[in-house]
Amino acid sequence: MLDPMLPEIFQITRVVKETYDTFTLEMRPSAQRHTFPFEAGQFNMLYVYGVGEIPISISGDPGHTERLTHTTRTVGTVTKAMQALRAGDTLGVRGPFGTAWPVDTARTHDVVLVAGGIGLAPLRPALYQILNRRDEYGKIVLLYGTRSPEDILFRKELEQWRARFDLEIHVTVDYAGDVWHGNVGVVTRLIPKAPFDPAHTVAMICGPEVMMRFAAAELLKRGLSADCIYVSMERNMKCAVGFCGHCQFGPVFVCRDGPVFPFARVQPWINRWEI
Amino acid sequence: MDEHAFVLERQHFRHLLAALQERGYQTIGPTVREGAIVYDVIESDTDLPVGWGDIQDEGSYQLMQRAEAALFGYTLSPQSWKRFLHPPDVRLWQAHRTDGTFSITPAADEIPRCAFIGVRACELHAIAILDRVFLDGAFVDPIYQRRRAHTFIVAVNCGQASGTCFCASMQTGPAVDSGFDLALTEVIDAERHYFVVNVGTEGGAEVLNALPHREASAEEIAAAAQIVAATAEQMGRSLETANLKATLYNRSEDPLWDEVAERCLTCGNCTLVCPTCFCTTVTDVTDLSGAVAERRRQWDSCFTMEFSYIHGGSVRYTPKARYRQWMTHKLASWIDQFGVSGCVGCGRCITWCPVGIDITDMARRLQTADQPLGEAR
Ligand SMILES: Cc1cc2nc3c(=O)[nH]c(=O)nc-3n(C[C@H](O)[C@H](O)[C@H](O)COP(=O)(O)OP(=O)(O)OC[C@H]3O[C@@H](n4cnc5c(N)ncnc54)[C@H](O)[C@@H]3O)c2cc1C
Ligand code: SF4
Ligand code: SF4
Ligand code: FES
Numbered sequence: 001m002l003d004p005m006l007p008e009i010f011q012i013t014r015v016v017k018e019t020y021d022t023f024t025l026e027m028r029p030s031a032q033r034h035t036f037p038f039e040a041g042q043f044n045m046l047y048v049y050g051v052g053e054i055p056i057s058i059s060g061d062p063g064h065t066e067r068l069t070h071t072t073r074t075v076g077t078v079t080k081a082m083q084a085l086r087a088g089d090t091l092g093v094r095g096p097f098g099t100a101w102p103v104d105t106a107r108t109h110d111v112v113l114v115a116g117g118i119g120l121a122p123l124r125p126a127l128y129q130i131l132n133r134r135d136e137y138g139k140i141v142l143l144y145g146t147r148s149p150e151d152i153l154f155r156k157e158l159e160q161w162r163a164r165f166d167l168e169i170h171v172t173v174d175y176a177g178d179v180w181h182g183n184v185g186v187v188t189r190l191i192p193k194a195p196f197d198p199a200h201t202v203a204m205i206c207g208p209e210v211m212m213r214f215a216a217a218e219l220l221k222r223g224l225s226a227d228c229i230y231v232s233m234e235r236n237m238k239c240a241v242g243f244c245g246h247c248q249f250g251p252v253f254v255c256r257d258g259p260v261f262p263f264a265r266v267q268p269w270i271n272r273w274e275i
Numbered sequence: 276m277d278e279h280a281f282v283l284e285r286q287h288f289r290h291l292l293a294a295l296q297e298r299g300y301q302t303i304g305p306t307v308r309e310g311a312i313v314y315d316v317i318e319s320d321t322d323l324p325v326g327w328g329d330i331q332d333e334g335s336y337q338l339m340q341r342a343e344a345a346l347f348g349y350t351l352s353p354q355s356w357k358r359f360l361h362p363p364d365v366r367l368w369q370a371h372r373t374d375g376t377f378s379i380t381p382a383a384d385e386i387p388r389c390a391f392i393g394v395r396a397c398e399l400h401a402i403a404i405l406d407r408v409f410l411d412g413a414f415v416d417p418i419y420q421r422r423r424a425h426t427f428i429v430a431v432n433c434g435q436a437s438g439t440c441f442c443a444s445m446q447t448g449p450a451v452d453s454g455f456d457l458a459l460t461e462v463i464d465a466e467r468h469y470f471v472v473n474v475g476t477e478g479g480a481e482v483l484n485a486l487p488h489r490e491a492s493a494e495e496i497a498a499a500a501q502i503v504a505a506t507a508e509q510m511g512r513s514l515e516t517a518n519l520k521a522t523l524y525n526r527s528e529d530p531l532w533d534e535v536a537e538r539c540l541t542c543g544n545c546t547l548v549c550p551t552c553f554c555t556t557v558t559d560v561t562d563l564s565g566a567v568a569e570r571r572r573q574w575d576s577c578f579t580m581e582f583s584y585i586h587g588g589s590v591r592y593t594p595k596a597r598y599r600q601w602m603t604h605k606l607a608s609w610i611d612q613f614g615v616s617g618c619v620g621c622g623r624c625i626t627w628c629p630v631g632i633d634i635t636d637m638a639r640r641l642q643t644a645d646q647p648l649g650e651a652r
Contacts, residue, residue, distance in 0.1 A: 004414040005367050005572075006381055049370060049377050050561035050568040075586040090376040236585050238557050241414035244575070245554030246582060248604065250524075251611035256413070272527055274596030 007092030035065040039100035040125035047092030051081040057122035071121035101126040106202035110138040116207020145187025191218035198223035226264035280491040285468035295390040304392030331437035334631030350437035355550030370568040390427040396448030397619040401550035430455035438511035439622025447619040449506040460499035471499035523607040536595030543576030545624035
């Protein structure tokens with residue numbers, strides 16, 4: 001990458017409406033590069049013409065480099081403008097940036113993925129990779145918490161994964177409607193009973209910061225070491241390359257040293273106020 | 276100081292500016308403007324702050340007329356060289372919309388070759404720190420890189436420290452040690468006014484050779500060394516750096532942060548004047564027709580609410596968290612991030628804080644606080 005601040009133009013090939021406020025964009029890489037290799041957990045800076053640029057994790061399969069996939073929840077100015085885009089429209093893309101989920105280190109171990117809300121999207125590439133090489137891992141558990149049954153992402157895929165016998169999935173919602181017969185309550189409550197061997201487990205957590213804090217605490221309680229727990233941190237980002245200073249979290253730049261960190265690295269800071 | 280040095284007489288100083296201009300450099304140096312010394316384009320030695328000095332203390336800055344007609348008799352300008360290497364507002368690129376898509380063109384701004392005249396030791400260290408931020412990481416900032424590559428540096432040793440200086444504590448001055456093309460020490464005695472010149476690069480030697488100069492005598496070299504040594508004894512402030520990082524990290528919950536927050540206006544002056552504060556934000560704009568968009572990069576400050584905004588609110592919503600972030604970054608986390616302190620002891624943040632908050636005083640109070648170490652909650 002010659003100028004790390006210069007976006008490349010990618011064309012949207014498909015838009016999938018995941019929920020009322022969340023959508024997935026599939027893009028064809030720019031003419032210059034044809035493929036877009038990345039590692040699970042990395043993110044891109046996506047630019048909507050004239051509106052702005054935001055960090056969004058890659059949610060697709062790292063094995064499929066011919067397309068780039070992002071899943072975004074609409075919350076404000078840029079995400080709203082992005083939601084209005086259709087197949088054929090173009091986006092500016094800079095990336096991929098940041099550190100990856102420890103998919104390789106986790107081999108031979110049990111793997112626990114803990115996702116909160118949109119946090120399932122950045123974890124999905126790791127799950128794809130693990131399932132592609134399923135026999136290299138021990139037990140795989142996905143714990144996923146979301147606001148309500150209407151907010152559940154990737155429904156069809158979750159159904160397919162549930163149908164497999166080599167993957168355990170537990171979904172919980174904060175507010176159940178009348179038709180929901182599953183778990184109700186915060187996702188961290190699923191951790192004490194989840195089936196994994198704490199001495200041989202790697203955990204990957206993605207979601208709101210408070211949720212990650214409590215999830216890590218529960219995992220530590222079950223005997224995982226802080227080096228085997230990974231979290232994906234979120235901070236304001238303007239550059240993604242260590243120049244703008246916005247993403248600082250104590251001694252680290254989330255864009256440069258993260259977003260995926262071993263919990264041990266962020267543990268001294270995550271419980272202090274307003275870091 | 277290098278034993279091998281030269282002498283440039285005061286009356287020949289204008290030839291230095293002319294030689295640089297002939298080589299295509301825009302000469303930028305100190306000049307008096309609106310009651311302060313600023314760095315701007317200078318044409319000749321008459322533009323320099325001849326005979327001016329400055330008096331600086333917490334929250335105060337004043338120019339004063341000196342007894343001698345020194346060219347560099349002041350200590351430090353409120354501005355730093357950062358504005359020339361890392362401009363306050365630059366265009367990153369332009370986008371043009373055509374047929375439902377758009378294309379992006381990098382900004383192709385003309386970058387003048389600049390010669391900085393009168394760079395102080397602390398400022399050289401500040402530039403070296405910016406080099407680490409923008410050139411030495413995994414990514415290189417082409418904007419900074421192009422400006423930096425074109426810069427010729429004429430450093431000037433400090434003949435006088437101000438009331439807010441503490442470069443001696445930070446080991447960044449007052450003696451200029453590296454990072455210059457030419458380094459001058461201004462010597463004024465009863466009979467003479469001259470500069471002792473040290474050469475830092477081949478480019479520096481080439482320029483010096485174009486000027487009337489001669490080998491410096493041992494006495495002249497000693498006179499120059501004596502001036503810098505005297506300056507080191509005049510530091511208005513000091514900072515104990517041993518264990519400072521640990522102190523700041525351990526005391527992140529100290530009640531002192533509440534106290535400073537009662538005074539701090541979160542105006543961001545300190546970040547603006549600091550020669551190493553590099554943070555920026557970007558703005559995306561379009562023209563009225565929507566056919567052309569551009570992204571600009573502007574200096575930003577960690578004292579604003581927006582700086583740490585993520586959907587739902589700002590991470591550092593209280594002034595105390597923002598002051599703590601700034602000071603902890605300067606003196607502690609910077610070391611983890613870039614291998615050096617982010618503070619060069621120039622004292623600008625002390626001078627230009629409207630309420631006179633003093634980073635050295637804050638550090639001392641944290642260091643001597645007697646309550647047990649703050650534990651992370
Ligand atoms: C590494 C990383 C990965 C992310 N991955 C995803 C993802 O896969 N899917 C997803 O939906 N969201 C993701 N986010 C969050 C996403 O970046 C924000 O939701 C988005 O920036 C909001 O922009 P907005 O203009 O719509 O919101 P507004 O509230 O209007 O925000 C205004 C501006 O503030 C900044 N900002 C606001 N919220 C955030 C935030 N949470 N993080 C960083 N900057 C913010 C942006 O510059 C934004 O343009 C990720 C954030 C980070 C840091
Ligand atoms: S923190 Fe203050 S004293 Fe240190 S370099 Fe910045 S402005 Fe100068
Ligand atoms: S410390 Fe002083 S200069 Fe810095 S933001 Fe606070 S009031 Fe402004
Ligand atoms: S996003 Fe700019 S430094 Fe990390």
